[in-house]
Amino acid sequence: MSRGQDLALAQRAAEGDRAAQRELFHNLKNPVHHTLFRILGANRDIEDLIQDAFLEIFRALPSFRGDSSLARWAQTIATRTAYLAIERRKPPAVDLDLVEDEIVDRDPDAHRVAQARQAARRLYAALDRIDAKQRIAFALAVIDGLSLAEVAQMTEASLVAVKTRVWRARRDLMKRAQKDPVLASYLAEFGGGEA
Amino acid sequence: MTEQLGRPPVEKLSDVAWARVERNVFSRMAEGTVTSAAASRDVRRERGTNKWLWLAVPAAAAAAFALAFFSIKTPAPQPATSGSDEPSRIVATDSPTRVSFGDAHITLDANSAVVMDQNTAKPTALLENGAAVFAVAPRGDRAPFTVLAGDAAIRTTNGQFRVAREGEHATVSVDTGSVDIRFRGHEIHVGSKHTWSSEEAQQAH
Numbered sequence: 001m002s003r004g005q006d007l008a009l010a011q012r013a014a015e016g017d018r019a020a021q022r023e024l025f026h027n028l029k030n031p032v033h034h035t036l037f038r039i040l041g042a043n044r045d046i047e048d049l050i051q052d053a054f055l056e057i058f059r060a061l062p063s064f065r066g067d068s069s070l071a072r073w074a075q076t077i078a079t080r081t082a083y084l085a086i087e088r089r090k091p092p093a094v095d096l097d098l099v100e101d102e103i104v105d106r107d108p109d110a111h112r113v114a115q116a117r118q119a120a121r122r123l124y125a126a127l128d129r130i131d132a133k134q135r136i137a138f139a140l141a142v143i144d145g146l147s148l149a150e151v152a153q154m155t156e157a158s159l160v161a162v163k164t165r166v167w168r169a170r171r172d173l174m175k176r177a178q179k180d181p182v183l184a185s186y187l188a189e190f191g192g193g194e195a
Numbered sequence: 196m197t198e199q200l201g202r203p204p205v206e207k208l209s210d211v212a213w214a215r216v217e218r219n220v221f222s223r224m225a226e227g228t229v230t231s232a233a234a235s236r237d238v239r240r241e242r243g244t245n246k247w248l249w250l251a252v253p254a255a256a257a258a259a260f261a262l263a264f265f266s267i268k269t270p271a272p273q274p275a276t277s278g279s280d281e282p283s284r285i286v287a288t289d290s291p292t293r294v295s296f297g298d299a300h301i302t303l304d305a306n307s308a309v310v311m312d313q314n315t316a317k318p319t320a321l322l323e324n325g326a327a328v329f330a331v332a333p334r335g336d337r338a339p340f341t342v343l344a345g346d347a348a349i350r351t352t353n354g355q356f357r358v359a360r361e362g363e364h365a366t367v368s369v370d371t372g373s374v375d376i377r378f379r380g381h382e383i384h385v386g387s388k389h390t391w392s393s394e395e396a397q398q399a400h
Contacts, residue, residue, distance in 0.1 A: 020223075025217060025220065029213065031219075043208060050216050050220075052219050055223060058224060116204075117203070144202070189199055194319075
């Protein structure tokens with residue numbers, strides 16, 4: 001969808017055109033969900049957060065100027081929604097990385113999927129314990145593979161701030177991974193996004 | 196761990212979850228959570244000066260009176276069924292339920308639920324769970340009637356068929372007419388007295 005089409009759709013939706021609002025919802029639901037999932041690491045509570053993000057998107061539509069794509073603009077709002085959710089959360093009482101999946105399936109694919117799931121769970125459990133802004137920068141730049149400039153745009157921060165956050169997040173995670181070879185090995189996969 | 200595990204996959208939300216999210220977003224907007232249009236009206240109002248308030252109140256009253264007067268004089272034609280463009284959710288509890296949407300008639304089995312969206316010219320029913328019989332009158336040039344069940348989209352312009360859903364699996368039995376099913380990039384035509392199942396289709400692919 002071109003910027004012009006984005007802008008026209010946003011304007012119609014902002015004026016209360018219900019069909020345009022529905023179209024906008026369907027166009028943006030996947031990018032919004034993708035961003036929230038990448039930052040939070042699971043679909044737990046995500047339905048409520050998607051709703052919050054969309055209400056904010058509809059509220060903010062009159063301010064959309066078409067400087068970026070509508071999807072990227074919506075992802076910026078989703079990132080803000082995720083940030084507020086992380087800030088509201090209490091720190092986990094139990095280290096989720098201590099809870100392991102029992103891998104009983106002999107199928108190598110199933111085994112690999114279970115291993116990946118376990119590694120991702122450990123990664124996000126470690127992310128739960130670091131600063132929210134660092135977590136978001138790391139999740140978007142390193143796990144999702146976005147450029148630092150894109151992350152800067154989505155987090156409404158400077159490029160330098162994003163670089164610093166990613167670097168600090170990586171340092172904290174590596175420290176935690178010293179006692180966790182699964183996490184250490186998984187982190188080593190994410191060589192990209194080095195600040 | 197020697198092999199690369201790759202990025203953690205983004206786990207998809209089910210159709211049912213998306214339908215719930217959509218319904219909640221639009222109902223929360225309708226409930227009076229400030230919509231963007233209302234918000235921009237508020238901003239414009241705040242920017243205005245209060246000196247016009249004494250004119251605005253009687254003008255609004257006159258407008259309301261005129262609106263009420265013309266509403267009484269020229270009543271809008273009422274659709275046969277719900278005219279709202281909000282999706283409607285119909286749930287059958289311990290006995291079957293019949294419901295009509297325009298010229299499509301749906302008989303829901305007990306313990307089944309369907310979400311109907313007639314917002315656009317493309318009426319769509321999402322079978323959340325259970326089973327239902329859909330009887331669709333000839334639609335002529337109008338868009339087909341679509342039923343979503345799991346990953347299957349069942350379209351017809353004329354026919355009666357039953358769709359049963361169990362988790363993400365769907366079974367379609369066509370009684371009269373025919374349907375076109377889109378399932379994971381494949382198009383399948385199912386004629387009268389034939390049955391299609393997503394489980395078998397999955398195994399075949």
